[in-house]
Amino acid sequence: MRIRRWLDKAAARTAPKSLLGQAITYALGQWPILITFLEDGHLEVDNNRAENAIRPFVVGRKNFLFSGSPKGAETSALL
Known part of the structure; x- marks a missing residue:
């Protein structure tokens, strides 16, 4: 080439x-x-499908940082 x-x-x-x-x-x-x-x-040219599939977990992981307590984190995880 x-x-x-x-x-x-x-x-x-x-x-x-x-x-x-x-x-x-x-x-x-x-x-x-x-x-x-x-x-x-x-x-495929990109990995958009894979990234879109894991996005909810990544957003959730960031949100769980601000749960405030172990019980709050557990409740957030269940939701």
Whole structure:
């Protein structure tokens, strides 16, 4: 792929500790995952479904911090 060739060339002439160098290193490290995603049409672009599924638990966890007492926390958890 042209992007991979560009990344390889740019990596050779970019300082690894620069922001661009770090971005190139990251992209090359994630390359196998990117290729898997692009080759498999069943994979989703984002993880919105998973995040939406766990959102009630995350919101609840934050709210439970302010329960005030063990009995209040237990009541909140039951609700």
